Amino acid sequence: MPSEKPRVRLIELDILRGFLLLWMTLTHLPTKASIVSNQTFGFVSGAEGFIFLAAFMVGQIEHRVEQKRGELGTLLDLSKRTARIYIYHCALLAIAFTLVAEVGVSFHRLALENLLSFYLRNPHQAALAAALLEYRPSLLDILPMYIVFMLLTPLARKIARQWSWDPVIFISFAVWTAAQFGLRHWLYTHVDLFGLSVPENSTGAFDLYGWQLLWMVGLALGTIYADSIAGSTQTDRAESEMAIRGWLLKLSFFVALVFLVLRYSPTDRWVDPAVYGWLIDKWHLGAARIINFGAVAILLTRFGSRIAALPFVKPLASLGQASIEVFSVHVLFCVAGNALSKDADPQLPWWQQFILLGITITALFLTARLSIKSSAKKHSGTPPATATR
Numbered sequence: 001m002p003s004e005k006p007r008v009r010l011i012e013l014d015i016l017r018g019f020l021l022l023w024m025t026l027t028h029l030p031t032k033a034s035i036v037s038n039q040t041f042g043f044v045s046g047a048e049g050f051i052f053l054a055a056f057m058v059g060q061i062e063h064r065v066e067q068k069r070g071e072l073g074t075l076l077d078l079s080k081r082t083a084r085i086y087i088y089h090c091a092l093l094a095i096a097f098t099l100v101a102e103v104g105v106s107f108h109r110l111a112l113e114n115l116l117s118f119y120l121r122n123p124h125q126a127a128l129a130a131a132l133l134e135y136r137p138s139l140l141d142i143l144p145m146y147i148v149f150m151l152l153t154p155l156a157r158k159i160a161r162q163w164s165w166d167p168v169i170f171i172s173f174a175v176w177t178a179a180q181f182g183l184r185h186w187l188y189t190h191v192d193l194f195g196l197s198v199p200e201n202s203t204g205a206f207d208l209y210g211w212q213l214l215w216m217v218g219l220a221l222g223t224i225y226a227d228s229i230a231g232s233t234q235t236d237r238a239e240s241e242m243a244i245r246g247w248l249l250k251l252s253f254f255v256a257l258v259f260l261v262l263r264y265s266p267t268d269r270w271v272d273p274a275v276y277g278w279l280i281d282k283w284h285l286g287a288a289r290i291i292n293f294g295a296v297a298i299l300l301t302r303f304g305s306r307i308a309a310l311p312f313v314k315p316l317a318s319l320g321q322a323s324i325e326v327f328s329v330h331v332l333f334c335v336a337g338n339a340l341s342k343d344a345d346p347q348l349p350w351w352q353q354f355i356l357l358g359i360t361i362t363a364l365f366l367t368a369r370l371s372i373k374s375s376a377k378k379h380s381g382t383p384p385a386t387a388t389r
Helices: 011-028 033-037 046-106 110-115 117-121 123-131 142-163 166-180 183-190 208-228 234-242 247-263 273-279 287-308 316-321 323-338 350-378
Strands: none
Touching (some): 011 033, 011 287, 011 323, 046 110, 046 117, 046 123, 046 323, 110 323, 117 123, 142 208, 142 323, 166 208, 273 287, 316 323, 316 350
């Protein structure tokens, strides 16, 4: 019986995750860099890619785990991963509710006071709601969304195992459609699971009922991809990449180009702003935004390996390999940046912006390096390139 081929980590995915993390960092930091980084390539942001790619990689990983250890093995693995993310979430909350809140109140930092307004009014109630993932302040709302989607993953995989991924995607699309017509607000108005009365504007900017579509599609594609390349070689993967060509590639390029032009054009002068805003809405994941993301994703799939081969992007792989740790540190530095100004909308002097950017990016790469070293020690019998984070 031939020995099992060692799994090779796809460096392209690590580089892409690293780029998305750096992109989000530049967008969230209170510097003028956000003018350039905010939706640079059209009506897409780093958050869409981060959630989709996380789901894609979870789909890949859990398919392999199930092949080796069965359904129970995937449940245990998903539980460990979810618990790990939840621990990081709680650690960020602990820092926000102690040090950040104290700095905000003591030094009258309006940006921090606005960020933690519900906590400052009702600390015990807010702490419990945050632990239950119901209270999600800005910048602290992506990990809770990630956790909820991870909790839904075993159910989605079970349905797919029983009836294929079709019903999962159909149900997900139906929920996304309902989200476009106010499902989240309706549920907030009529359902209060924990009776904690969290203000609606403190339940996170992201509409989970809309964004779950990205997760489910990514989860399905990751699983299908892992199944299709089982036992394949690097050459096989390169050939499968070349399969995206012809009309689909041309259409994706055209769509991405149109959205890129629209992004930097005064489109709201020609289209009703209400309709225009609804179609590109980030928080509910509007229809135009999904089309834009799909076009960009197809182009990245086709040309991803060529981009990854560029020498100046390879260092980003370390950020992707330690994505949760790097993401958590990025949140801390973004909050710290808000603490530098007394205004609710901080406009820091250029030299402070320059120093903040330099220290933050350095801290991200240092965090990634330390995290990878720590992971390598825990997996001393496994090469770092095959250890999945």
